[in-house]
Amino acid sequence: MTTWLYPLGLVALTLFGLQTPATDKPQLLPKSGQFVADTTNRPDENRFTKTVLFNDLNEPMELAVAPDGRVFFVERAGKFYMYDPTTRKTRLLHDFPVKAVEKYLNGLLGITIDPDFARHPYLYFFYTTQDGDKTKQRIARFTVANDNTLDLASEKVVIEFPIDLEVSAHTGGSMAWDAHRNLFISTGDNTVPFESQGFAPIDAQPGRLVYDAQRSAGNPNDLRGKILRITVDLDGNYTVPNGNLFAKGTSGTRPEIFVMGCRNPYRISVDTATSTVYWGEIGPDSGVDGPQGPRGYDEFNQAKQAGNYGWPYFVGDSKPYHHYDFATKTVDALFDPAAPVNESPNNTGAKTLPPVHKPMVWYPYGKSDEFPQLGVGGRCAMGGPTYHYSAALKSTTKLPVYYDKALFMYDWMRNWVMAVRLDENQNYQSMEAFMPKTGDFRRPVDMEIGPEGSIYMLEYGSVYGIDNDDARLVRLDFNPGNRAPVAKITAKDTIGLAPLTVAFGNGSYDYDKADQLAYSWQFEGEKTPTVAATPTHTFRKNGIYKVRLTATDGAGRKDVDTLTIRVGNTLPQVAISTTDNKTFFFPNQKTLVYNVMVKDNEDKLIDKKRVNVALNYIPKVADNSPQLGHQQLSATYNLGKSLIAGSDCKACHQVAAKSVGPAFTEISKKYRDDKTATAKLANKIITGGGGVWGEHAMSAHPQLSRDETTEMVKYIMSLGNEPTASKLPQAGTVDLAAHQGTDQNGRYILTASYTDRGGAITPMTTSETLLLRPTRFAAAEATDLHNIERQGKRLGSAHDGSSFALKGVDLTGITDVTYRYGAKDHGATLEIRTGSPTGPVISTTPYTATGDWRTFANVRATIQPTTGKQDLYFIFRKPDDPKANLVSLESVTFEK
Template sequence: MTTWLYPIGFLFLTLLGLQTPATDRTHPSPATGRFVADTANRPDENRFTKTVLFNDLNEPMELAVAPDGRVFFVERAGKFYMYDPAKKKTLLLHDFPVKAVEKYLNGLLGMTIDPDFARHPYLYFFYTTQDAGLTKQRIARFTMAKDNTLDLTSEKVVIDFPIDLEVSAHTGGSMAWDAHRNLFISTGDNTVPFESQGFAPIDAQPGRLVYDAQRSAGNPNDLRGKILRINVDLDGNYTVPPGNLFPKGTPMTRPEIYVMGCRNPYRISVDTATSIVYWGEIGPDSGVDGPQGPRGYDEFNQAKKAGNYGWPYFVGDSKPYHQYDFATKTVAALFDPAAPVNESPNNTGAHTLPPVNKPMVWYPYGKSDEFPQLGVGGRCAMGGPTYHFNPALKSATKLPAYYDKALFVYDWMRNWVMAIRLDDQQNYQSMEAFMPKTGDFRRPVDMEIGPEGSIYMLEYGSVYGIDNDDARLVRVDFNPGNRAPIAKIMANDTIGLAPLTVAFGNGSYDYDKADQLRYSWQFENEKTGTVAATPTHTFRKNGIYKVRLSATDPAGRQDVDTLTIRVGNTLPQVAIATTDNKTFFFPDQKTLAYNVAVADKEDKTIDKKRVNVALNYIPKVADNNPQIGHQQFSASYNLGKSLIAGSDCKACHQVAAKSVGPAFTEISKKYRDDKTATAKLANKIITGGNGVWGEHAMSAHPQLSRDETTEMVKYIMSLGNEPTAAKLPQSGNVDLTAHQGTDQNGRYILTASYTDGGGAIKPLTTTETFMLRPTRIAAIEATDLHNMERQGRRLGGAHDQSYFALKGIDLTGISGVTYRYGAKDQGATIEIRTGSPTGKVISTVPYTTTGDWRTFANVRAAIQPTTGKQDLYFVFLKPEDPKANLVSLESITFEK
């Protein structure tokens, strides 16, 4: 994850009626009394409900939930909000005039409330300000008035600390309390990371102050790159409690430091039961190990006591960097985690540092060997709260005992939330995803447990640095008892002419299977609904109707589904026909003969102006995507586009608008005349980089292959001058030469649509798509595999009677196929059968050994003349040795 990201989140749920409690799925340990999670019986995910409380936010940062349920939260630009649960409304309480310049990524970064807020309604804000011409970070206290207004005259400055505004990356900004009125404050290292190639920013050359994190995170006499711990009294003054890293009076140190050696501890939490501090550490950007040291890692850290966590000399599980001379590019010895020394001339503090503590969890851009469940991609670790189950708390929505003592952590880039389990000594034990299927987290940036035991979350929104439509405050509630049913209308006929009789199906269900559902249907705004499970209704007048089905369980919980029925028009009929092959284009094929037939019951004459026909050529589709294959294909499909949509690129880039990174269209324009751009940019996506578009670094993506990043770049480069397909006549011969001279692994998409005149209601459109693919089909695109498997880019593990299928293949004009295969020591026979594995045989060919699975040969097989589309089953035969491993099949090529 790049070094400047920071987000936040929040969540609300309508209170659920508490029904008969579900069986407790935890049990207390006899030795400790701790609730021990039974992971085999974790609560069903459908027992959690996520509700959006407020969705009109811009860069939300941090939140706090009051004992009475009010939720306070802030935006980076200065806005301070309160969500009122009684009125279910969000109020803007104040707009702070903070220093929130976009370039510098500062502003109103965090907030918290007094730990005894019910008696002392104090709020604490972390913001950037200018005082006597100096820019600084400030923690200030304000009083909340009884009328839900902020008393601006009550401001009390608690603590200030410096900031180099020309950098301002790595701000920290989070605050949390322990049970002893100790306030913990996270601060970033405030260092330019981009000219150290994603490694340690320890450039100590003259004039390079802001490129040296040794002046901040590695400096015991500086409050940046730290987690501070101070005790704040009721007057807003602070003292330093005992137990911090440097006792008061230690020369060349600051006593407020509890944790040092942090890069950007953006979100922290404190378990008030243990006073243990947790935080997510956003790590550096290198995707690979290099001469300067290890690749970048994000971390989830735990401080049971004060300590040094290593940055900028160590990363991940205390992997050391090399001492490095940025002037001469000379690599020296590794730093010693047992006895680190800060010899930078920019260090104003003690040179000998405390030994380094290892993180609890660490993970790179690629797959983590230690924590594979964390996935791959961009990184932005955030530390969340520890949940304590209270059996005496009367709440219908509190998290279950299953999550007792679970530490919730989350990743802004990867959009997941994890529950970390600790043992009785508070050491890492395991982790599991929280709401992995239904959470739909939109870059969570802060997370708290409310007084009723629900989760509140701020979600930053999809794209960094802009006003996202999905930036919001949310709440997650748990339902321990009866769940509402799910209503679902089913119908085959939803469009037609009056009188239109529709037989409705009912797909409603209930998670609590003992429930018997009651139904009520409303078809035309009837006052009394039909109670049959699957009724039939006749709509006698033209119009657009919203059919409504309510499903109610015996406890009265209800769900509603609606379906639109359109009466007074029918869909037009569009069909694309050709006398050529309907599956393949051939290497030497130059044209396609086609005809588009259109019919419509209501339009006496087809308006040719409403018939749209267009041909597009998609240059390359990956062999290794069986979901797209030769059978399923969208007219808008583009491999590079799909890879980008599935990656973290969209967090920092938009197609046409600038975000923290440049728009894809601008990248395309910049490199359109650079013949080396594709290879250069494809490599940059893998390794990461910076400096071309400004100071922000791009994440490395080592989990992507060169082929994948090449396709992503090809898509980006196409956006600068994306061609529009010309409109074609309804019939004729269309040019098919775009594939010639290319890799011939693209697709032609012929699209035809017609919009009718509307009939008695509104116009309706029908679109048909006709796709042609190359004659070579990668074996892994096959379906219906029996007794064989996909092995990377090939099919293998076949034995006698193993088979696979290619469905919907037009054999018109096809005379044979060529198999590309490897066979180590066994020859066999391949049959092609139509319709099923026991259908008519239309091709048979024996093949011989190649001597090795990686040595490939071609064998051609004739096909009996066959017309029309067929489901083809390829059957392997070796009856004399049925257990033999027969083939590594790479491709099947159909021949004219």
């Protein structure tokens, strides 16, 4: 599960945690002063529409929008495209022969247009080129001809700087302009991060040049690990403006440097109204603080003036690293943010560095104390545009005044976009999620505001380093007026025999409440549609029909929904019966007796070859999983798969194909004979590490629990093996022990299905499942909590009348129940009722105090003989002391 984004320079992303921020409203820090963001006129999210303009891309990098609406954008491997808003088509204008070898992850990285593009149609490209045996990063200018071709002969090299090609990380590559023809250029530190354990790469030993960011980001005489600022004239020549970090002629410095101390400022922007520079700083790996210094942080930075932002000596809010001797592994004093000194022998510039500026926002893999709304998980910060609302702009799609002066920043790994609010002095005040429910962002890698006030975005796509199906150019438009309605068909009977009469429901709605909707139904291609809101229609012939509902509002805007009706067959009926308990398998239970019954209205004779019965055993399910029933079956069977699917693991891994990290099947094959692999890999996901699959490191994931990572590893380990399901006859006795092995904490899943012959149309399949679990319920699996709290794996803070439920429990053969609990001061009574908290009582037992919440005891209670599945409600009784804190309940175990 190695996870890293190398052209974007993220040394190690995360396997988990694509989480939407916890709130949609702006969040104010306690120190935010008098500014309060206006949330009273926030537009409804459904007023925004996302349109895919082009979706056949491979590693898109940066885009630029011309005043006439043309969108220019590039791919890392060298392709340069133009989207034409008039024809709504995308053209490949040129394929640059750039140095974009996969190992080195350079290439065509950036593009920008001339600030006076309407009169001077110049495009500027940031790309990697080979000059003899030297590799360089080059910014060059080209002219776009009137026929939208790129004049290759017009190339004018603006600036170049060498790179160490053997470093496959940290390229930078973004460009932006201010209002004074100053071009800002971001460059990465061009340093190998893998052998510094996720901390500062300051290895100054001989022969370790590319492992020392002091030679680049910390070097005032080197253009790497910087944001440069140069003034470019109309001839393509540059001069250095006043106000950069080092005055012209200062010994041991480069005057082009505006910002130094950057690790990988991969995406930058400039607010042309204030000339303030914003960028996302992609930080180092470590998920925990260590002897060398602080854990890794990503940063959103702001430079109102030139400055040093600290890397590789500081990270986050200027947290210092220690001086560290990589040869002896000894730790020395902390670096001083007020007076940092670069004493590396690889430093070719001045040793005394400017004092360090703190970032605007910083956040680790885990939850940020200062910015909790950013969530947890992988980090890949990107700095986006600042929006300025113009009332004079005639546009039906421009962002509303609500977002005036908002800075948009985004995270490639967490797939969110934030609108950041600043005060009148451009100081951070708050942030809020932008389109958190409907944005469906697919790893945003660049975004700009277009001339009409819409947002243009490049989405890299789901998986790093491959040709993603969802790598695309999109536009986000705002609709200030009438919105289209939403058509929605409902129907209870969608399958049956002719004549089939279906009563259709209508769940259509309109966001603009004043609109009256008109309806048009098409059932079987009739020339005259039905206009009733909820019609009934009889299908008299066999066939498969697409029913179509069109909902139209008063302004003529429409939406369409369809529903499939199948006439000529009915679903088979499948049932599983057993004389054993239908909820539990018991300790030392060796067999399960079962019978699968199948009926079908159209198949007079049931074909046994069409009946499929199989038994699977799922290893241990985490104790803090929700209570498992048939409705959670798919999630239960693939619990680890579900956890991975809900994470950003797929950014760097595929099931069977290699991406930036190894395929899951390869991981499974590598460790299939290692009995310690599950525990070892589960721990490694949390703590991080590297060296097994190459030079790349796997980041730490401190936000994950051991149970979660264990389930993820178990799923991955299963991928290299043949399916473990056993095919069974339609009835019989199955040997449970043969499937279970030594694990007593998993689930048996007995599945039965039948596919009929199709009747007059297509075959149909019905499946039924019997899920058997251990008799022990962890308290965390309880539902319907009333006046009781979930405390990790336990339930606590219970008082007189507190209750919880375990639903769908088969009590056939159950005689007793055992509670494992802790109770510091008070004993109480615990009763079980069926059906509801006021239903019949089937068990009552007193328990006594154990003297401490962490001292646990068992108490066993008798259950009245009860058959069949029941919803059980457990109620605590202490009427003589209703405020007493009664229990820390760990588990409930049913006894046969």
